[in-house]
Amino acid sequence: MKHDIECVRVRLDLMAAFDGEAPDAVANHEAHVASCPDCRRWLQDLAAVSVRFKGTVYPESGADLWRVVQNRLRSSETNAPMFTLYAIGALCVGGRLLQLFADLPLPIGQLIPLAAIVAVLSRVLRNPLAIQTFAPELRKRGL
Amino acid sequence: MDDAAAIRACLTGNVDAFRHLVDQYQSRALAHARMLTGNAADAADAAQDAFVDAFRSLYTFDAARPFYPWFYVLLRNRCFKQRTRRATKPESSAVPDKAIAPAVSEEQLDLWRAIDQLTAEDAELVVLKHIEGWTYDELAEALDVPRGTVMSRLYAARQRLTAMLSGEGL
Numbered sequence: 001m002k003h004d005i006e007c008v009r010v011r012l013d014l015m016a017a018f019d020g021e022a023p024d025a026v027a028n029h030e031a032h033v034a035s036c037p038d039c040r041r042w043l044q045d046l047a048a049v050s051v052r053f054k055g056t057v058y059p060e061s062g063a064d065l066w067r068v069v070q071n072r073l074r075s076s077e078t079n080a081p082m083f084t085l086y087a088i089g090a091l092c093v094g095g096r097l098l099q100l101f102a103d104l105p106l107p108i109g110q111l112i113p114l115a116a117i118v119a120v121l122s123r124v125l126r127n128p129l130a131i132q133t134f135a136p137e138l139r140k141r142g143l
Numbered sequence: 144m145d146d147a148a149a150i151r152a153c154l155t156g157n158v159d160a161f162r163h164l165v166d167q168y169q170s171r172a173l174a175h176a177r178m179l180t181g182n183a184a185d186a187a188d189a190a191q192d193a194f195v196d197a198f199r200s201l202y203t204f205d206a207a208r209p210f211y212p213w214f215y216v217l218l219r220n221r222c223f224k225q226r227t228r229r230a231t232k233p234e235s236s237a238v239p240d241k242a243i244a245p246a247v248s249e250e251q252l253d254l255w256r257a258i259d260q261l262t263a264e265d266a267e268l269v270v271l272k273h274i275e276g277w278t279y280d281e282l283a284e285a286l287d288v289p290r291g292t293v294m295s296r297l298y299a300a301r302q303r304l305t306a307m308l309s310g311e312g313l
Contacts, residue, residue: 012294015297015298015301019279049273049305050273052308056254057274058173058174059174063187065165065169065173065187065190065191065194066169068191069191069194069198070159072191072195073158073198
């Protein structure tokens, strides 16, 4: 077991060296590699896999995404600001009507339109670059 | 036109300049999206959404950096949303279609078949490392995990790919 843990530690260093991320690692582990046939074999496999990727390119998809993207950008250019304004306007009117006709306690009646406006704006201004992680349900599906 | 010029033109409101980026990266984006969604239709939708997101977020892009790693974060997010929303059944996906790409060699087909057998997490790491040539730091940033996690996952993913290629995992 101790041998396995040592091998994994060495291999992580060797992998980093192979990937050009830790140039000195090979020299540090020469003795281990010389005495460990499993690690030597692993190193050969790593090199072989890497060679197989040489010249690999992504297959042409035959798709033309530009037309769809262009149409969506053009339509959103004209629609998005108006949609946001309409949504905020409708929520303000709706909130005011609630205040007038529903017997809500005052702070709640005032907070409803404010919360709705914040919700609309946060959706419009959401950051698409916020990194998402693999959801557990995707993992369950083997993705 | 290069990426930087296209992005500058887009930022002045020229939508058509964005075509350069879509044409330049769509094959790569679709291949990655198919890997992450496991489904060609979802991949196309996710890639379109990601390009639209990219155009809208270009003002946040640091022009000193390459475009695709930045775009990949958008694409990845869209792929996850697509999978969660649709819950469509994965199909055998990453393998190039000989009818569309007849120039792909048998050896490359074997490689893509082996990648296709990996989980999306493994396939993503292996492809970004071996085909895109991303560094550990770039991978860590895009996947939002520590560098050490990238290394241990990559190590495991390569082990599994080696097993697939040698026929042990198939």
